[in-house]
Amino acid sequence: MGALPYLDIHTHRLIEDSNIISVRSLSRNEVLSASQFDSFVSAGIHPWWTEEITTDEVLELKERIQKLVEERKLWAVGETGLDRLYPETLELQKDLFKWHLELSEVHQLPLIIHSVRAGSDLLEIIKGQRPKSPWIFHDFRGNEELVRKLLDLHPHCYFSFGISVDNSQAIRDLLRTIPIGHIFFETDNQKHLDIHEIFLRASEKMGVELDFLKSQVWINFKKIMPGFSLTH
Numbered sequence: 704m705g706a707l708p709y710l711d712i713h714t715h716r717l718i719e720d721s722n723i724i725s726v727r728s729l730s731r732n733e734v735l736s737a738s739q740f741d742s743f744v745s746a747g748i749h750p751w752w753t754e755e756i757t758t759d760e761v762l763e764l765k766e767r768i769q770k771l772v773e774e775r776k777l778w779a780v781g782e783t784g785l786d787r788l789y790p791e792t793l794e795l796q797k798d799l800f801k802w803h804l805e806l807s808e809v810h811q812l813p814l815i816i817h818s819v820r821a822g823s824d825l826l827e828i829i830k831g832q833r834p835k836s837p838w839i840f841h842d843f844r845g846n847e848e849l850v851r852k853l854l855d856l857h858p859h860c861y862f863s864f865g866i867s868v869d870n871s872q873a874i875r876d877l878l879r880t881i882p883i884g885h886i887f888f889e890t891d892n893q894k895h896l897d898i899h900e901i902f903l904r905a906s907e908k909m910g911v912e913l914d915f916l917k918s919q920v921w922i923n924f925k926k927i928m929p930g931f932s933l934t935h
Contacts, residue, residue, distance in 0.1 A: 707917045707933070710924055711898045712863050712887035713782070713815060713841040717741070723898055725890075728782055728815065734767055740776050745815050747781035748799050753792035761795075765802065772810050778928075780807040781815030782841060785824050797824070804832060813837040813927055822849045829856045837927045839863055842891055846873070847880050854885065861923060863887040866896055868904045875908045883909070883919055884926075 711718065711725035718725045726743040734746045746768050748761065756764070771777050783803040785796050807814040816838055818825055822845050834857055843862040853860045862885055867874040878886075888905060890896040906913040925931055 707914070707921060709898045709902055709917060710887065710920050711890050712839060712924075713745075713865075713889040713891060715892040716890065716894070718890075725898075726778055726815075731764070734764060734771075743778040744776070745779035745781055745813075746771055746777055747783040747803055747815065749782055750784050750786040750789060750792070750796045750799075750817055753795045753799070754789060761799070769806065772806055772812065777812065779813040779815050779839070780810075781813075781839075782817045783814070784817035785819070785821035786817060787820040787824075801828070801832075804828070804834060807836045808832075808834055811836055813839055815839045815841055817841060819844070822853075826852055826856065829853070833857075835859070837861060839887065839927075841865075841889055842867065844871070844874070847877060850877075850881055850885075854882070859927075861885045861887055861927070863889045864905065865889040865891045865901060866893050868901050868908070878905055878909050883911075883916075884923060887920060887923060 709723045711723055713728060714725045715728050715730065717727060724743065726745055727741055729737060729744055729746045731752060748764050772780065780803050783800050785793070785800060787793065804814060814836055818840055837859040838857060839861045841863045842865055844867060850862065862881060864874060864878065865888065888898060888901045890898050890901070902916060903913060906916045909916065921933065
């Protein structure tokens with residue numbers, strides 16, 4: 704087997720690179736109309752969408768996502784979550800998040816989470832629901848205390864980092880303290896972001912070898928998906 708590929712745990716782009724394996728989050732149109740899928744895709748109702756979609760559209764999306772899950776076409780549920788920058792739809796966001804959570808629990812799929820200023824809300828949900836499926840916080844912007852509280856309540860939480868590795872000193876500091884067995888990396892919707900560069904920058908900030916970091920990320924992935932093996 705050659706060099707390990709890079710894992711991009713959350714992207715909105717279709718990446719055609721034999722050295723990258725990615726989990727692609729479907730757009731709203733793709734959720735409703737796509738018929739063919741990559742090996743690793745996720746689908747959910749993004750909290751930003753709640754600003755503009757109607758009740759009928761919510762129901763249509765839920766029916767479609769439920770069908771995709773039941774047909775085993777999704778690797779993960781989401782992204783879903785809570786964004787307090789959109790307070791006028793917060794109650795709808797909470798209702799939808801709990802629906803996604805139940806879907807992930809019933810079908811034992813990872814849950815990809817968008818969280819903005821909502822750490823305390825999600826801690827309360829964990830306390831009430833006691834989830835078992837893995838939670839992946841994409842583009843995590845919390846602090847060391849929040850990481851500790853989340854892992855204390857739900858040991859199967861993972862934290863993914865992307866553009867913040869380059870533009871946030873707080874995240875670069877956090878990378879040195881967060882358990883390496885709970886880390887992923889991503890490109891999200893950044894059109895010019897290179898997953899290779901994110902891994903390289905993160906390895907430098909964490910003080911570990913790049914190959915070691917790539918290997919550890921795949922170990923983390925296999926904890927979520929025990930039957931997976933690389934044939935790259």
